[in-house]
Amino acid sequence: MAEARLGSDSVISLNDRFPFPLKGYTTDEIESMPDQVLAEIITDWHRTPILSFRPDTGNMISRISLDLVAKWGPGVCQAEADIMWVIQGKLRMTTRAPVVHKFFRDKVTGRLVIIMDYIRGSNLVDIWPRISTDRRNKIRENVVEVIRVMQTNTARYPGPAGMNRMRALVHKDYPVPLGMDGEEYDRYMNVILSVANRSRPRTSQIEGFMRTHEGKFVLANMKLEPSSFVVDKKDSIWIVGWGHGGFYPPESELAVVERLIPQRYNTLTWDILLGIPHDWQQRLYLRVIAATVDDDPLEKKGCDFSHLLEYQDE
Numbered sequence: 001m002a003e004a005r006l007g008s009d010s011v012i013s014l015n016d017r018f019p020f021p022l023k024g025y026t027t028d029e030i031e032s033m034p035d036q037v038l039a040e041i042i043t044d045w046h047r048t049p050i051l052s053f054r055p056d057t058g059n060m061i062s063r064i065s066l067d068l069v070a071k072w073g074p075g076v077c078q079a080e081a082d083i084m085w086v087i088q089g090k091l092r093m094t095t096r097a098p099v100v101h102k103f104f105r106d107k108v109t110g111r112l113v114i115i116m117d118y119i120r121g122s123n124l125v126d127i128w129p130r131i132s133t134d135r136r137n138k139i140r141e142n143v144v145e146v147i148r149v150m151q152t153n154t155a156r157y158p159g160p161a162g163m164n165r166m167r168a169l170v171h172k173d174y175p176v177p178l179g180m181d182g183e184e185y186d187r188y189m190n191v192i193l194s195v196a197n198r199s200r201p202r203t204s205q206i207e208g209f210m211r212t213h214e215g216k217f218v219l220a221n222m223k224l225e226p227s228s229f230v231v232d233k234k235d236s237i238w239i240v241g242w243g244h245g246g247f248y249p250p251e252s253e254l255a256v257v258e259r260l261i262p263q264r265y266n267t268l269t270w271d272i273l274l275g276i277p278h279d280w281q282q283r284l285y286l287r288v289i290a291a292t293v294d295d296d297p298l299e300k301k302g303c304d305f306s307h308l309l310e311y312q313d314e
Contacts, residue, residue, distance in 0.1 A: 021047045022065040030068060030115070031102050039106035042070040042113060063118060068101065072113040075243065078103075079164035081114050083245040086161045090153050093219070096146055097239050119240070121232035128226065128265070135235065140268050142237045143229060144275035150239075151250055151276065153219040158185040158212070160246035168222035168244040169252065169286070171195065171293050182217070186210045192289045199297035210285050217247040224253065225260040226268075251278045255286035259294075259301070 021041050022030055030038070042048055042062050048070075052061040057075030064070050071080075081103040087093045088100065102115040128136070158180060159166045166176045171192050180188065189210040197205040221228060222244040230238040254273055261269045273283075291299045 016066050018049065018063075020049070020063055020065050022068070025065060027065075027067060027101060030065065035104040035113075036107055038064075038070075038102075038115070039104070039108065039113060042072060043106065043109065064115070065118075067118055068115055069118045070113055070115050072106070072111055074111060076112040076114060077164070077167070077243055078112065078162065079160040079167060080243040080245065081112070082162040082164060083160060083242050084114070084116070087219070087242075090219070093149065093153065095236070095238075096149065097242065119230050119232065119238045121230045121238065123227055124229040124231055125226045127231060136267070138235050139229075139231060139237070140271045142235060143268060144271050146237045146239065147224075147253065147272060147276055150220065151218040151253075154216045155219075155247035156217070157181055158217045158246070158248055166246070168220075168246065168248065168256075169289055169293055182212060186212055189285070189289055192292050193285060196288050196292040196297040199292075204298075206285060206288055208281065208285065210282065210289075212249040212282065216250070218250050218253075219245075220248045220250075220253040221245050222248060222253060222256055223260065224257050226262070226265055249282060249286065250276070251283040251286050254278055255283050255290050258283070258287055259290045 021044075042064060045062075048062045048064055050060050050062050051069065053059075054073075054075070057073065059071060059073035059075045062070045062072070081100055084097060084100045087097045098116040098119055100114055100116045103112070105112050124139070131139075163178065165178060166180075169189070169192070170176050174188070174191060174195075176188065177184070186209070189212070193206055193210065200206075221239055221242060223241060224239070228239055228241050230240055232238065254276060257269060257272050288297070288299065291297055291301070294301070
């Protein structure tokens with residue numbers, strides 16, 4: 001993780017001279033410490049500086065040493081640690097996401113803690129308004145390349161790593177069964193499409209069905225937004241926040257990007273949608289599903305880039 005946002009608009013920046021609680025300890029020494037000793041250090045904000053706090057999830061990032069941070073809070077889940085372990089085993093992704101070193105549960109609070117590498121860089125949200133057009137263009141190219149590399153990692157079955165319940169594109173009224181195969185996943189997605197159609201005027205109802213099991217499931221973060229990207233000094237892109245990650249249809253990542261990335265980043269969204277080969281019709285279905293899951297079946301929020309199809313066909 002990198003120096004990041006605290007609350008909605010404050011930024012914490014600490015240089016390496018700050019007296020972090022485990023400064024001077026090696027990563028191996030920290031990994032070998034008893035879980036509860038680490039938990040007491042991490043959750044003591046008098047000793048351990050909080051770099052980032054997410055009001056929507058209650059999750060925090062605390063820097064514990066020169067090279068490590070701890071992510072902890074009520075929204076931290078087993079699935080996030082599991083998919084990051086998987087990423088570490090993918091040689092093409094070793095420089096795209098922070099390395100996880102330890103994962104445990106704080107016995108006092110009951111909250112999960114993930115200890116991972118500290119990425120020296122800046123969050124895209126913080127630098128985007130003040131960087132040059134040339135640097136923005138380079139960063140956009142690098143973001144597209146990272147997503148392209150992610151999608152070279154595939155799986156036979158959809159969903160998160162390990163025996164974890166799916167968190168992405170899940171409707172609150174329709175629980176997701178564990179261990180779905182491709183056909184079962186399609187049936188679940190089509191149920192949500194039916195829910196969407198019941199809330200949409202007849203003229204804007206979705207015709208057709210999801211058929212993702214005929215394709216492949218690729219590595220996806222499933223919650224990519226500007227704050228998901230950390231830019232280091234070489235303008236390399238690191239992706240953080242993997243709680244919804246797993247293996248999904250290629251269009252799923254793009255549908256979520258189209259919905260989550262704000263309009264002021266339209267050029268970034270444009271490049272992603274044009275730069276990643278995919279089935280545009282399937283992305284439309286998945287965008288409607290994402291909107292329905294967010295209680296917005298009429299898609300009043302988010303951006304619609306359907307018109308880009310004419311540019312792709314040129």
